[in-house]
Amino acid sequence: xxxxxxxxxxxxxxxxxxxxxxxxxxxxxxxxxxxxxxxxxxxxxxxxxxxxxxxxxxxxxxxxxxxxxxxxxxxxxxxxxxxxxxxxxxxxxxxxxxxxxxxxxxxxxxxxxxxxxxxxxxxxxxxxxxxxxxxxxxxxxxxxxxxxxxxxxxxxxxxxxxxxxxxxxxxxxxxxxxxxxxxxxxxxxxxxxxxxxxxxxxxxxxxxxxxxxxxxxxxxxxxxxxxxxxxxxxxxxxxxxxxxxxxxxxxxxxxxxxxxxxxxxxxxxxxxxxxxxxxxxxxxxxxxxxxxxxxxxxxxxxxxxxxxxxxxxxxxxxxxx
Amino acid sequence: xxxxxxxxxxxxxxxxxxxxxxxxxxxxxxxxxxxxxxxxxxxxxxxxxxxxxxxxxxxxxxxxxxxxxxxxxxxxxxxxxxxxxxxxxxxxxxxxxxxxxxxxxxxxxxxxxxxxxxxxxxxxxxxxxxxxxxxxxxxxxxxxxxxxxxxxxxxxxxxxxxxxxxxxxxxxxxxxxxxxxxxxxxxxxxxxxxxxxxxxxxxxxxxxxxxxxxxxxxxxxxxxxxxxxxxxxxxxxxxxxxxxxxxxxxxxxxxxxxxxxxxxxxxxxxxxxxxxxxxxxxxxxxxxxxxxxxxxxxxxxxxxxxxxxxxxxxxxxxxxx
Numbered sequence: 001x002x003x004x005x006x007x008x009x010x011x012x013x014x015x016x017x018x019x020x021x022x023x024x025x026x027x028x029x030x031x032x033x034x035x036x037x038x039x040x041x042x043x044x045x046x047x048x049x050x051x052x053x054x055x056x057x058x059x060x061x062x063x064x065x066x067x068x069x070x071x072x073x074x075x076x077x078x079x080x081x082x083x084x085x086x087x088x089x090x091x092x093x094x095x096x097x098x099x100x101x102x103x104x105x106x107x108x109x110x111x112x113x114x115x116x117x118x119x120x121x122x123x124x125x126x127x128x129x130x131x132x133x134x135x136x137x138x139x140x141x142x143x144x145x146x147x148x149x150x151x152x153x154x155x156x157x158x159x160x161x162x163x164x165x166x167x168x169x170x171x172x173x174x175x176x177x178x179x180x181x182x183x184x185x186x187x188x189x190x191x192x193x194x195x196x197x198x199x200x201x202x203x204x205x206x207x208x209x210x211x212x213x214x215x216x217x218x219x220x221x222x223x224x225x226x227x228x229x230x231x232x233x234x235x236x237x238x239x240x241x242x243x244x245x246x247x248x249x250x251x252x253x254x255x256x257x258x259x260x261x262x263x264x265x266x267x268x269x270x271x272x273x274x275x276x277x278x279x280x281x282x283x284x285x286x287x288x289x290x291x292x293x294x295x296x297x298x299x300x301x302x303x304x305x306x307x308x309x310x311x312x313x314x315x316x317x318x319x320x321x
Numbered sequence: 322x323x324x325x326x327x328x329x330x331x332x333x334x335x336x337x338x339x340x341x342x343x344x345x346x347x348x349x350x351x352x353x354x355x356x357x358x359x360x361x362x363x364x365x366x367x368x369x370x371x372x373x374x375x376x377x378x379x380x381x382x383x384x385x386x387x388x389x390x391x392x393x394x395x396x397x398x399x400x401x402x403x404x405x406x407x408x409x410x411x412x413x414x415x416x417x418x419x420x421x422x423x424x425x426x427x428x429x430x431x432x433x434x435x436x437x438x439x440x441x442x443x444x445x446x447x448x449x450x451x452x453x454x455x456x457x458x459x460x461x462x463x464x465x466x467x468x469x470x471x472x473x474x475x476x477x478x479x480x481x482x483x484x485x486x487x488x489x490x491x492x493x494x495x496x497x498x499x500x501x502x503x504x505x506x507x508x509x510x511x512x513x514x515x516x517x518x519x520x521x522x523x524x525x526x527x528x529x530x531x532x533x534x535x536x537x538x539x540x541x542x543x544x545x546x547x548x549x550x551x552x553x554x555x556x557x558x559x560x561x562x563x564x565x566x567x568x569x570x571x572x573x574x575x576x577x578x579x580x581x582x583x584x585x586x587x588x589x590x591x592x593x594x595x596x597x598x599x600x601x602x603x604x605x606x607x608x609x610x611x612x613x614x615x616x617x618x619x620x621x622x623x624x625x626x627x628x629x630x631x632x633x634x635x636x637x638x639x640x641x642x
Contacts (some may be wrong), residue, residue, distance in 0.1 A: 018392055038508035039479075129400045145597055156601065169623030175364040176535060179595030180579035187590075205538075209581035209591070246513035250580055252561045255542035264517055268478055 017273050019045040020056075021220035024306075027164075027208050032190065032197040034211030036204055036227060036243075040269055041217040043200045047166045050198070051083050052076065063164070063237045067228035081111040084162040090149035094141040100127075101137030127154045130185060145161035147178035151185070157191070166198045171206065183210055204247055208232060216240045219272060219280035222306075226313040238287045278302050279318065289317045326496055326529045327353040327376070332389035334368070335374045341603040342414075345371040347553035348389070350627070354495065358523065358530040360544030360561070360578075362537060368553035369533045374498045377410045378403075386597050412442040415495040419502035421482035425474040431458075431485045432470035438492045457488040462518060472562040480511035484518070485636075491522065498523075499531045502541065516543055537580060541565060549573050552599055552609030555627055569630065569637040571614045608640070616641060 020042045020205060027033045036093035037043045049056045057301045061068040063079060071079065084107075087093035094103055104126055105119045114122050130151040142148055150170065157165055167186070167265055171179045187210065189195060201207050207214060208228045215225040216237065224237040242263040265284050274280050282299040291297055297318045304316040334346040346368040353359050355551040361370040368595035374380050376391050377398065391398040393414065393638060398406060410416075415454040418424040426434055437590070440466040443450075451470075458466040474482055483503060490498055500519070516539065523530055532543060540547055540561065547564045549557040549572065568574045575594035596613040607622045614621070622639045627638040 038510060129578065147597070176537070177364060177576060177579050177594040178597075180581075180591040181595070183581070184591055184593060204509075205581045205583045208583060209585075209587055229587065242510060244583065245512045247583055248542050249583055250537040250541050250565065250577065251567055251582075251584075252541045254584065262513070264513050266509070268480060292424070 008026045017160060018275070019221050019272065020049055022059075023222055025215065025222070025225075027196060027198060029163075030190075030194055031212045032199055032210055034207035034214040035198060035200045035217060036207050036214060037217035038243075038269065039203060040087070040219075042220040042272075046167050046217070047085070047168045047198060047200050048252055051080075051085055051166055053085070081113075081295055082163045083105075084157040084165050086150075086153050086157050086165060086170040087165045088172055090146045090173060091141075093153055094149055094156075095142055099138050099140060100132075100144070103141070103152060104137075104155045104159050109154060111160050113159075123159070125157075126158055126311050129158070130155045131181070145178075145239055147174050147181065150174060150178075154182075154185070154189075158193070162195070164196045164198070166199045166200065169202070172198075172201060172203065179206065186210065204231075204243065208264060216243065219269060219275055221280055221316065223281065223317070224313075224315045230313060234310075234313070236309060236313065236320065237281075237317050238285050238319070239281050242286070270305060276300060278284060279304050279316075287319055295319070295321060297321060324355045325352045326355050326391070326393070328392040328470075330390040331377070332372065332375060332391060333387065334371050334380070336384060337386075343601045344553050344604070345385075345601070346375060346436050347554075349391075349550075349555050351548055351558065353529050353531060355529055356523070356527060357545045358532055358543055358564070359374075360540040360547040361531060361533045361550060362379070362535065362540055362547055363533075363550035364535050364598065366601070367550040368554070369550050370501055372550070373416070373531060373533060375500060376499065377414055377416070377424075379410075379416075384395045393434075408442075411438050412493040413495055414497045414499065415490040415493065416499040417483075417486045417490045417503050419505050421479065421486045421506075422474065423432065424486060425482060427474055429546075430471050430473055431477070431488075435485070435492055437490050438489055442493045454488075456491060458485075459483075460491070460522065461488045462514070463488075473544075478538065479507055480514065483507060483511075483515055487515070487518065491526065494526050495528060497529050497531065501533045501535075502535070503532075505534065505536070510538075519543075537565075537576065549576075552601060552604070554609055554638060555636075556610065556639070557635075557637045558627065559632070563632060563635050567632065567635070569635065570610075570639050570642060571616050572610050575613075592622065 023046060035043050048054045050061055057067065068076060101123050105123045108114050108119050108122060123137060127134045132148060132151050171182050190197060199207060200212055211228045213226060214224045214228040214231045218239050224240045231240060233235045235244055243267050245263040263286060267284050268281050270276060278301045282288055285299065288299050291299055295318055299318050304318050306314060306316045307320060308314050309320045329476055330350050331348050332346055333344055336345060349372060361369045374389055387399050397410065420452050432454055435454040437451050439445060439450040451642045455466050455470060459472060463469055463481060463484055504515050534540060544561050547559060547561050548555050551572050557573050578592040579594060581591060594613055599609055600614060606624045608625050611617055611621050618640060625638045625640050627636050629636055630642055
């Protein structure tokens with residue numbers, strides 16, 4: 001799957017907000033690509049733009065060689081079956097007035113995957129697959145816990161027999177002990193069904209665990225992309241480094257050792273309606289001065305170029321220009 | 322100094338619902354020492370928030386019945402007349418909450434809100450209060466204080482609003498600051514700033530802190546002692562290094578094993594705690610972790626008691642010990 005040069009723009013009055021600014025990404029079949037970033041970086045918008053839930057402003061999104069943005073409604077509808085999404089809010093993403101059997105069966109109906117008489121059986125099978133009791137098809141979403149609702153959301157996504165799933169903060173709203181259950185489930189399903197995931201979240205530890213490769217986003221752009229172990233052992237971009245430094249590790253002895261070298265970023269993310277001219281991170285970057293002195297580049301004025309700095313390890317940063 | 326600043330004895334907070342009684346907090350006892358940061362860890366429904374809100378009787382008595390003792394400066398706060406508890410709240414024991422947008426007054430400027438606390442408790446003039454407010458805003462790292470003091474909460478970002486709330490919490494130099502999930506809604510890099518701020522200020526003011534969270538990573542780097550809560554009870558209490566190095570209670574062990582760690586192996590499967598927390602309506606007198614515990618024995622249908630172990634200062638509520 002191949003996505004190139006995309007921009008998603010949300011217009012507000014006369015200002016233009018580039019929520020997703022010129023992103024080029026490939027996702028390989030069977031892999032899990034993790035996408036991390038803090039609030040407002042554009043990761044959810046990117047996920048939705050890829051699935052055409054938002055109409056991207058420009059660019060192309062190619063699924064198995066076909067550009068989704070060039071398709072008519074009918075064709076897109078057909079392809080959509082293969083591209084599904086699991087949402088963040090287990091309370092808002094299920095129709096409260098539908099029984100869960102109907103919620104899970106709906107994609108099967110819409111995409112005509114099974115005959116009406118088989119839908120019930122297949123729904124029950126799916127429920128068992130995701131760890132729900134198949135006796136509960138006639139219950140409503142509010143009768144389930146957050147973790148169970150998330151399983152319903154997963155079952156619904158699987159009902160269409162997809163190949164590609166965007167999980168947009170699919171576990172963030174769940175308690176820690178439940179998150180682990182869902183992570184294990186998603187990994188198992190990927191193995192059993194040969195799924196490809198785009199896993200969007202802000203929790204780096206979780207994303208690293210579940211992903212093969214990881215992309216870090218900041219202010220609408222991807223600032224680093226590499227194997228998920230390398231992101232941790234060899235982070236290149238200063239933003240990635242400070243993100244890692246800020247993440248608490250559940251071990252007091254390790255935490256004490258990290259205190260000495262912790263990078264605490266000053267300030268906040270700039271207003272995306274008025275991004276900096278040069279590198280998006282220049283307003284907070286601890287390396288800016290170094291780059292000016294050693295590489296003689298002014299990060300405020302010149303945007304960095306996306307580059308494969310080491311094999312399989314991409315970043316956009318003047319430190320490596 | 323290791324003098325005790327707060328003593329909680331057998332605190333119970335019980336709610337009468339249509340379906341029965343729920344003891345959200347079920348007989349908890351602990352002490353808070355001068356200058357320490359006590360972490361309270363638990364997932365949703367563990368009783369950690371109700372537990373601290375009960376300390377200053379923030380839940381209306383019509384809804385919630387409290388029993389037990391909360392001894393602060395020689396008095397049992399639960400026995401104080403309602404006008405007397407108002408003396409304590411905001412002045413000697415203050416609290417900051419998870420969502421600053423809903424806990425700040427949207428129709429007052431931040432200057433007015435902070436000054437309001439100071440004038441009410443310290444009985445100083447408006448101009449004196451304003452001077453203190455400016456100093457406080459500066460202390461918590463808000464830039465352009467002269468301008469910002471006139472602004473409303475909605476004009477600030479999440480991280481900034483939380484700093485305003487901290488300023489309010491510190492306004493009267495309280496003996497105890499209770500922080501209920503203050504960084505859960507914030508980005509990780511902002512969270513690091515806030516944690517850093519609280520650590521610095523705590524020593525300057527000579528304050529004790531109770532920090533509530535579900536995030537075992539934050540606690541590892543912040544707290545000196547930790548209480549683990551489950552279903553309204555304290556199941557384990559220990560100095561922070563002890564808790565992570567030698568967790569005794571099966572719930573604590575389960576929680577630590579279910580976390581994906583940034584510095585951990587990606588190939589080990591996570592071991593989640595199966596099942597869900599119990600329904601607390603008219604909960605029978607047995608160990609609250611009974612249904613999910615892999616190590617349960619017959620004796621566990623009797624309620625265990627929090628007691629000392631062979632490790633100094635490490636208490637656990639479990640029949641295994």
